[in-house]
Amino acid sequence: MLSFIARRVVSGLVMVVAISVIAYMLLYAGGGDIARQLLGQDATAETVAQKAHELGLDQPLVVQFGRWVAGVVHGDFGASWFTSQPVTDAILSRLAVTLSLVLGATLLVAVVSTALGVLAATRGGGVIDGIVQVVSLVGTAIPNFLIALGLVLVFAINLGWFTPTGYVQATDSVPGWIGSITLPVIALSLGGIAAVTQQIRGSMLDSLRQDYVRTLQSRGISARSVIFKHVLRNAAGPALAVLGVHFVGLLGGAVIIEQVFAIPGIGQVAVTATSQGDIPLVMGLVIATGIIVVLLNLVVDLAQGWLNPKVRLS
Amino acid sequence: MTEPLPGALADEIAAAVAHPPRSLLRRLVKKPVAVGALGFLLLVVLVAIVGPMLAPHDPETASALDVLGPITGEHLLGTDSAGRDVLSRLLYATRFSIAGALLALVVAALIGVTSGLVAGYYKKWFEGVSDWVVGLIQALPGIVVLLAARAVVGPSMWISMAIFGVLLSPAFYRLVYATVSAVRDELYVDAARVSGLSNGRIISRHILTVVRGPALVQAAFVTGVAISIQAGLEFLGLGDLSLATWGGMLNDGFASIYSDPILMLWPSLAIGLTCVSLVLLANAMRDTLERSGARARRRRTADLAVPAIAKQPVIDHGTGSDDREVLLRIRDLAVGYGQDDGSVKVVVEDVSLTVHRGEVHGLIGESGSGKTQTAWSVLRLLPPGGRIVAGSVEFEGADLSSLSGARINGLRGRRISYIPQEPMSNLDATFTVGSQLVEPMRAKLGISRKEARRRALDLLARVGIPSPERTFAAYPHEISGGMAQRVLIAGAVSCDPDLIIADEPTTALDVTVQADVLDLLRSLQAERNMGMILVTHNFGVVADICDTVSVMRAGRIVETGSVHELFAHPEHPYTRSLFDAVLDDVGPVSTDEHPREAEGAVR
Numbered sequence: 001m002l003s004f005i006a007r008r009v010v011s012g013l014v015m016v017v018a019i020s021v022i023a024y025m026l027l028y029a030g031g032g033d034i035a036r037q038l039l040g041q042d043a044t045a046e047t048v049a050q051k052a053h054e055l056g057l058d059q060p061l062v063v064q065f066g067r068w069v070a071g072v073v074h075g076d077f078g079a080s081w082f083t084s085q086p087v088t089d090a091i092l093s094r095l096a097v098t099l100s101l102v103l104g105a106t107l108l109v110a111v112v113s114t115a116l117g118v119l120a121a122t123r124g125g126g127v128i129d130g131i132v133q134v135v136s137l138v139g140t141a142i143p144n145f146l147i148a149l150g151l152v153l154v155f156a157i158n159l160g161w162f163t164p165t166g167y168v169q170a171t172d173s174v175p176g177w178i179g180s181i182t183l184p185v186i187a188l189s190l191g192g193i194a195a196v197t198q199q200i201r202g203s204m205l206d207s208l209r210q211d212y213v214r215t216l217q218s219r220g221i222s223a224r225s226v227i228f229k230h231v232l233r234n235a236a237g238p239a240l241a242v243l244g245v246h247f248v249g250l251l252g253g254a255v256i257i258e259q260v261f262a263i264p265g266i267g268q269v270a271v272t273a274t275s276q277g278d279i280p281l282v283m284g285l286v287i288a289t290g291i292i293v294v295l296l297n298l299v300v301d302l303a304q305g306w307l308n309p310k311v312r313l314s
Numbered sequence: 315m316t317e318p319l320p321g322a323l324a325d326e327i328a329a330a331v332a333h334p335p336r337s338l339l340r341r342l343v344k345k346p347v348a349v350g351a352l353g354f355l356l357l358v359v360l361v362a363i364v365g366p367m368l369a370p371h372d373p374e375t376a377s378a379l380d381v382l383g384p385i386t387g388e389h390l391l392g393t394d395s396a397g398r399d400v401l402s403r404l405l406y407a408t409r410f411s412i413a414g415a416l417l418a419l420v421v422a423a424l425i426g427v428t429s430g431l432v433a434g435y436y437k438k439w440f441e442g443v444s445d446w447v448v449g450l451i452q453a454l455p456g457i458v459v460l461l462a463a464r465a466v467v468g469p470s471m472w473i474s475m476a477i478f479g480v481l482l483s484p485a486f487y488r489l490v491y492a493t494v495s496a497v498r499d500e501l502y503v504d505a506a507r508v509s510g511l512s513n514g515r516i517i518s519r520h521i522l523t524v525v526r527g528p529a530l531v532q533a534a535f536v537t538g539v540a541i542s543i544q545a546g547l548e549f550l551g552l553g554d555l556s557l558a559t560w561g562g563m564l565n566d567g568f569a570s571i572y573s574d575p576i577l578m579l580w581p582s583l584a585i586g587l588t589c590v591s592l593v594l595l596a597n598a599m600r601d602t603l604e605r606s607g608a609r610a611r612r613r614r615t616a617d618l619a620v621p622a623i624a625k626q627p628v629i630d631h632g633t634g635s636d637d638r639e640v641l642l643r644i645r646d647l648a649v650g651y652g653q654d655d656g657s658v659k660v661v662v663e664d665v666s667l668t669v670h671r672g673e674v675h676g677l678i679g680e681s682g683s684g685k686t687q688t689a690w691s692v693l694r695l696l697p698p699g700g701r702i703v704a705g706s707v708e709f710e711g712a713d714l715s716s717l718s719g720a721r722i723n724g725l726r727g728r729r730i731s732y733i734p735q736e737p738m739s740n741l742d743a744t745f746t747v748g749s750q751l752v753e754p755m756r757a758k759l760g761i762s763r764k765e766a767r768r769r770a771l772d773l774l775a776r777v778g779i780p781s782p783e784r785t786f787a788a789y790p791h792e793i794s795g796g797m798a799q800r801v802l803i804a805g806a807v808s809c810d811p812d813l814i815i816a817d818e819p820t821t822a823l824d825v826t827v828q829a830d831v832l833d834l835l836r837s838l839q840a841e842r843n844m845g846m847i848l849v850t851h852n853f854g855v856v857a858d859i860c861d862t863v864s865v866m867r868a869g870r871i872v873e874t875g876s877v878h879e880l881f882a883h884p885e886h887p888y889t890r891s892l893f894d895a896v897l898d899d900v901g902p903v904s905t906d907e908h909p910r911e912a913e914g915a916v917r
Binding site for chain 1: 449450456457458461462463464538541542543545546549550552564568571572575578582585586589590592593594690693695697719723724725726727728731732734736739740741742743744745753754757758789791802805809815
């Protein structure tokens with residue numbers, strides 16, 4: 001078990017390293033004259049060169065990358081070139097905001113999809129099928145920012161149930177925090193709900209056709225236990241895989257959704273840092289995303305092993 | 315929405331499509347939804363092509379006098395925050411938005427289809443490399459990559475969309491790879507290879523035709539995703555400000571959300587309707603492809619269906635006088651399956667039989683003769699669509715066919731229980747053997763977990779499992795088929811039932827294990843004085859264990875009676891032919907030729 005986790009962590013780290021190398025080279029290639037941008041058009045060539053030297057920009061790529069790696073190994077991700085704020089400070093506080101959105105959306109996706117998927121698989125037809133079809137179509141087809149705009153127009157501006165934009169820290173006011181993330185979480189979730197519901201419905205139908213379901217029924221076990229204890233557990237594996245893929249999608253989706261609701265998550269940092277070419281900050285974001293994805297995959301793998309003992313062996 | 319489609323979808327499409335969509339379009343036009351979606355998309359494409367020629371104004375001409383202007387004869391949809399004509403911008407934006415999405419689609423399809431073909435057809439090292447690259451691409455949130463790329467190459471919509479095409483290519487790669495891997499080992503591809511066709515010809519003739527349909531479906535999905543992400547970027551204000559696009563118009567409208575929210579309506583409608591149409595079209599295409607696949611499958615299994623034979627008198631040898639209590643009396647049972655067209659297909663008809671306490675009644679016949687259907691209808695566990703359409707199944711005087719769900723569930727396991735044919739697939743792979751024995755006992759007998767565990771261990775020992783403790787803690791995949799069948803037998807007798815329905819309990823086992831399991835069944839049956847219906851296709855088994863036997867053919871009983879009488883004087887030609895089959899065989903009857911019977915009639 002431990003060696004399984006160790007292997008996954010190592011292969012995940014290799015991926016993070018690969019991503020950071022590629023990202024660094026791309027950023028370096030497209031960086032342009034950062035020192036000039038920092039100092040403005042009026043600065044003399046001399047001060048620009050001095051600034052470039054200060055930031056180490058006059059060194060070859062390998063040296064710059066080496067310095068950056070050496071810093072990272074010691075837990076120092078550097079500071080933003082534009083604001084001088086340490087990268088870890090700039091990212092960590094905002095990452096918490098984004099993760100609260102993404103985790104909230106993941107939870108909502110898991111709960112709603114399981115309920116809809118199980119209902120659709122066990123009592124197909126009629127109202128439930130209609131709901132599932134509409135949710136699937138809207139969630140699959142309509143971009144999440146359009147859904148977000150619609151939600152803002154209806155529930156915030158017209159009905160006034162929520163404030164249209166802004167973010168309240170959970171430490172300041174829990175009801176305020178819930179109010180400020182409700183619409184963004186719903187907007188983020190619909191796509192995932194569409195996909196995961198379809199997956200749960202499909203794999204539930206597959207599992208319901210398996211021989212062991214008849215045998216369980218023949219033992220007189222209640223339908224509730226057969227469906228929720230046995231069939232759902234067998235069907236959960238594929239659905240969990242889809243949920244994992246969508247978690248990555250949610251991270252990306254949050255970048256746009258945060259803009260709509262003016263939420264100070266990593267989305268805003270990502271947009272400004274990438275458009276300015278602020279390499280330390282962008283690299284920090286890339287590493288943070290990479291680590292989150294690796295951890296997520298590990299959690300999904302462990303959960304798969306818990307769900308299905310056959311997976312545990314491999 | 316930044317993610318390419320999940321691989322499961324690709325696999326599903328690939329699996330569903332066994333036949334190339336020769337007339338996909340012709341079949342699509344019969345669906346109103348597909349026609350509507352297709353019509354709207356054609357309109358969008360038409361606007362993209364000729365729209366700019368129809369535009370009444372230049373889309374970029376701003377006028378400070380006309381900021382957020384109302385709808386007038388001059389400006390049919392009003393003007394935006396810079397005083398530009400909204401209608402003209404919408405017409406131009408359609409061209410650029412569609413062109414950008416198509417660029418992403420072309421890039422994704424070129425890379426994905428090519429690499430999928432190569433990886434699926436040639437395998438070897440290329441496969442490993444592509445899988446790793448696909449994993450890498452899918453691990454990154456697409457939007458972050460696009461933002462980074464924008465920092466590198468500047469705000470060009472075309473370059474962004476080309477890069478996004480690369481990010482979307484796994485959607486095609488996985489689909490094509492799955493399809494090709496499935497097809498490359500098909501016999502007809504082997505035949506083509508043997509007959510000396512070049513790899514290029516094989517790919518173009520045999521493999522591309524299979525991939526074509528599913529790839530079209532994927533293309534519709536991918537285009538929708540590309541339109542959303544492009545609009546998303548523009549909406550963030552990260553697009554190409556020199557081009558009018560739907561997302562850019564939305565960005566402008568969002569800035570005026572309080573003063574002029576109607577500005578957001580037009581680009582929202584364009585994006586929303588286009589994406590919905592693409593998904594509807596993709597769904598319709600997939601349904602059409604899946605249905606043609608399903609139809610082909612159904613045709614193949616059609617010959618397994620029960621041939622209707624005329625009603626004829628049952629040859630009854632009598633059972634002698636059995637004064638034991640009657641447990642089960644089946645009278646004129648008919649089982650039918652509802653069809654798509656509303657008719658009912660009858661697979662079992664006029665079946666009558668009686669089982670006394672302590673009696674083992676064999677039900678013998680070849681595959682598809684209806685014996686398993688009869689057995690399942692006693693438990694009321696027919697597959698979906700199946701039901702008892704006539705007759706009665708009386709258990710201790712109560713008609714099971716009309717009992718409520720709760721009452722019949724109360725009988726299952728406790729009074730009537732079941733031993734299935736295939737041991738491995740009848741245990742839930744995700745729970746231990748022990749918990750699958752304990753759960754029914756706790757539910758039916760209301761005993762404590764500890765007591766249930768003690769009884770389960772006793773049962774495992776009783777059915778001849780050498781180390782009960784270890785098997786109790788094992789998962790189904792950790793024990794052998796023979797062990798699994800013993801576990802299922804233990805489960806069947808765990809709540810002291812009066813009647814056991816055993817559906818070919820030895821068929822799936824090794825020949826050496828079959829005799830042991832039959833011995834076990836017989837001794838358990840005698841020790842607990844249970845009645846039993848034993849479904850089999852083997853007269854050897856009947857001779858071994860049964861007191862009475864009914865011979866089934868084509869959904870009816872043709873001959874019945876005590877084993878002794880029937881073996882001595884088989885009268886029906888079908889019964890005799892079954893005997894001949896046993897004699898022809900050396901050793902026990904081979905079982906390979908018998909898939910689970912009646913499957914064809916059901917699915």
